[in-house]
Amino acid sequence: MPTTATETTAGKETVEGAGITIQDPRTGEVLWTVPQAGPDAVNDAVDVARRAAPGWAATAPAERGAALRAAAKALDAAGRELAGLNASETGRPEEEALAGIAAAVSTLEQYAELGPVHRGHSLRGSRLASDYTIAEPRGVAVLLTPWNDPVAVACGLIGAALVTGNAVIHKPSERCPRLGEALGEVLAPAFPAGVFLTLSGGAGVGATLSRADVDVLAHVGSSASGARIAEAGARTGAHVIRENGGNDPLVVDRDVDPAWAAEQAAIGAFSNSGQICTAVERIYVHQDIAEAFCSALEAEAALRNSNGSVAPLVDLRMRDAVHGHVAEALDRGARAVEGGALPDGPGSFYPATVLVGCTEGMQVMAEETFGPVAPVQVVDTFDDGLRLACSGRYGLAATVLSSNLAHIQQAVAALPVGTVKVNAVFGGAPGGAAQPRGESGAGFGYGPELLDEFTQVKVVHIEAPPAYARAGRAEVDQP
Template sequence: MLTEPDIRIADSSDADDAVTTARQAFESWRRTPAAERGAALRAAAAALRAATDELAEIHERDTGRSAAEAAESIGAGVSTLEQYAELGPVHRGRTLHGGWSATDLMVPEPRGVVVALTPWNDPVAVACGLIGAALVTGNTVVHKPSERCPRVGLRLGELLGQAFPDGVLTTVSGGAETGARLAANPDVDVVAHVGGVETGRSIALATARTGAKALLENGGNDPLLVDGDVDPVWAAEQAALGAFANAGQICVSVERIYVHRRVAAEFQEALVAQAREWTGRIPPLVDRAHRDKVHAHVHEAIEAGAEPLVGGLVPDGPGSRYPATVLTACTPEMTVMAEETFGPVAPVMVVDDFAEGLAAAASGRYGLAATVLTADMAHAQEAYRVLPVGTVKVNAVFGGAPGGAAQPRGMSGSGYGYGPELLDELTTTKVVHLGTPGGRG
């Protein structure tokens, strides 16, 4: 059994050395046959699967997420690695035929050194996606996990790294300064980041100076729109799942709710009942600093006129737990409606009709995801056309087919972060014209 590693915070020299090591390993790794890279990824997935229980326990200590739920997330990471192990070796190229004696080839090539900056709320599954897609296409990777879950990140790096040659995957620990140093390194070709908006902005500025590609998923403020023709009790179950699962610490958690007046009273009553059921099984927030932020959003909303139907109070005692909270009489200017709270909070605004709710859901500067609960196909069609987000979910707050992609918009980021399309993001295309001697091509 692997022993839990000591935490060594990388300084500027360590960050630079990690990039140098990745650059040195790149030339050999890019020349490794694609099938062999895929086989290495399958071996990494097997090592991760074998250590699921151990890594889940570390995950629980680092983030507060239960070991059982952490194990599910680790399983998703394993599946992602296996998926890219299959997709990578058949990643597409194409040919163009300009004449009888000439052919143009469009050949995908690795971009080079990829810096992966990953979050604390789902540290294994997210990292596996970025790392797997980068490595299988011939890039080398420097991975910096969030400073809020360093032990998970280091263990993950140890487990995956044993399947690859030295320097192909390097894991470094550190905070914002380390991440900034990596992002600004002129020898880095891609910076892939999942996390907060402000960090994403700084990465975009850094890569604009170096010429590296920025691949960003920078949070969201995902709306849930409840139409007047759905079962309000079922809708409340969906809303509770979206707002309270993992204490609301999921990238696509429900952050704001717009409910048709026709079903509002029954919906809110059922949502309060759901919140009371969820409170006993919600994990703690990642730390007390984050809980302070969540409570500040709630307190500000109450001061501005929102009514707490349940929750909204910081529990006594140690730890960082926060209760499932339902707020009604919310207004668009409240921070809890306008920004990402990232906690177990369900702020509700009642709307007079579907059109009003859709307009409100489509407002704001974020564009990660949105959910619509409706029995009206015309409303569903209108919603997915109008909502300016990367992912629209109809009649389910979570879900999606394996291999599905996601492409955030606005302040939520840019570039595909999942699916086969991520292989395109992490490669670049070279056009080769093959003619015959003598100018006949």
Template sequence: MVKIHNPADLESVLGSAKKAARDWAATPAAERGAAIKDAARGLRERVGELAALLEGETGKLRAEAEESVLAGVGTLEQYAELGPVHRGRSLLGNPGATDLMVPEPRGVVVALTPWNDPIAVACGLLGAALATGNTVVHKPSERCPDTGARLGAALSSTLPDGVLQTVQGDGAVGAALAESPDVDVVAHVGSTAAGRSIAAATARTGAKALLENGGNDALVIDADVDPRWAAAQAATGAFANAGQICVAVERIYAHQEVAEAFLDALVQEAGNREIAPLVDRRHREGVHDQVVEAIAQGAEPLTGGKLPDGPGSFYPATVLAGCTAEMRVFREETFGPVAPVCVVPDFEQGLELAAADDYGLAATVLTSSMEHAQRAWRRLPVGTVKINDVFGGAPGGSAHPRRASGSGYGYGPELLDEMTQTKVVHLAPPGP
């Protein structure tokens, strides 16, 4: 782990990554996979230690922190297996020649990862980049430096020198990495503002930008569902990890026929949920500012919405009724345990309002109507649509975030494609 005090300090780190790139790319894919498996095994042996760090630095509940570390282990194991079978294809050309499309590593990958799920997210980007033969410079969020350092030490111990390096620093260090002409890919999970800055930087250098940025995910509740079940789904989506999840439920459209019963049940759910503290008091202030502003504009706080006394960064599960599209709590990503609700007269209007947004990460629809489900997944302009399961999905699914939410595949086998570039080879015999 290298602590960066000045962007100029990055020259030696990037130089080491470039120096190691040729040999790592030439390492047989099976050997790379074996090294990643060893790294995953070492991570599994440190679950308790890493979970304690996560809890201390990000506020995650201990059980959720352990699940997060194990999710990272599983992702590394997945890419250790997928990397060796990632392949190109042959083309049908002149029978006397051979034509191939061959995937090759892009080179040096910079991974800029967030604080809200720092191990699981990092393992996805690092695993895919390493399995395809790239070297990696990883900068974890400055909000969880010890977690990032311990993760980097555990993973790099099974790899050759220079293949995976962890650097510590603030946003200026991330910006310097994104702007470096020695970088071939910048993979970023984090805010939309940072993502747009990275996209501008890579447009100048020619590096590839792989971005999963903010979301403002909608939940649409139809008239034909059990309101108590819908409330449990909404609470899970809005309050899990204190709302600090990229695909958390950020705005809710409830059909007027079930709205009253749904809101009553959602308030009960909010009171029964164990809520982790937010990452720090600065973040809590931003969440509370959105809530206070919404209340001033006419939203009704049914529960929560007040700063607690005492130390720490806890924020209560909050339910806001009477929200409108003009409120910032509906327009922007809140990233806290806040469930803002708008009552709509019919499913069609709920769907229309859910689609009218600058972000395009994910959305959920709760309905018993197959017609409405089909209409929803076809019309919602987001990367992932979930029907009747707010956090459901098979492993390996990978979608394209849209508009303000980023670009490029971030998970699954397709992430291997993002980390490689294709070369076409035409191999003909010598002349007569």
């Protein structure tokens, strides 16, 4: 994108090479303007990281782990300040932002432990030779991270990339640039100069970084942006890791308690105002419990709307997109039994919304809405719900609520997603990883497997010269 181009986001006016103006999602008040990097700054950052990478790669893994622990300690100390910036820029409640920062601290600590024990494999060959593999850092890693859980998601990529010996250039989302800069200021002192850099900017800065001479492009964000980054990586040869959009289904079987199922659906659809990659985006409920389920889900949404627990969406552009999906569904015959209308007043609030009478092809069922919307389609059988859940071009995650072991096993086998959750919309063991499919991305995110993404394997074969080999063989052959 040319440096003179203007990118307009409702609530944010950005000029590439100039600055990013942020408004408070609650009030619409202008908070600040953050300068963003021009092409020269991007090129300089790549050069600095490239020069710093060999020294960091040669640093002992235990020392890299110790640096990561120091970064985690600094992040923990700065938690309240960063949570306040998160709340100001994205509208996320401060306590939820603090929980995200606590998760980020734990992630850095986890990688500080995992990095030094990340190892290769021995290979079976001749008994007088050695064959093994070595995991080596790829070099310079560009990390493009989102705004919806900005510290936790960023630190997962940052921790794995740094502890395996890569130099890192982090570009946080343009929707939370001050937070991204502050995170960089907190973490960078734990590492040698040039090893961890932060650049602020919008789509133009991300595109410039994607075309640069780097070794890894890691992106968490929309599928459209992810596709462009994958294209750029194919041209430059950079290794690409993507966790992109999702349209995660929830299948509700006939043999579960409808009130409990509605509670699970509400948690999945309304948490963080639906602004979670693995949020529940479409619901297929068995006809035998549909009426009770929908009534309970309506009550769950109404409670959230009445007690003010639904935070604003990140900006007006996001709210317009969410309401566009809802309006299209209403035009095509769906009914909003709760929410579904633009609220009066300042900010980018949108109510928890329950849509019934939804059908295939509606945007709320086919696309990622990314807002507090629970669209419900009633199905005749579990097989019908599973068939619909398996449809679409995304493949991030899916949830099944059922007491029928055969149905659960059927769903696990059939669902074309990276993560299948049974009887809980969120959760999972520490250290878990996921491998998205389809337009939801590629490569492992999080967990020990992410260390593999940031390294490349070298195979080593060692044997003695012929004279030494003959001598050694004679010794082995002695009775």
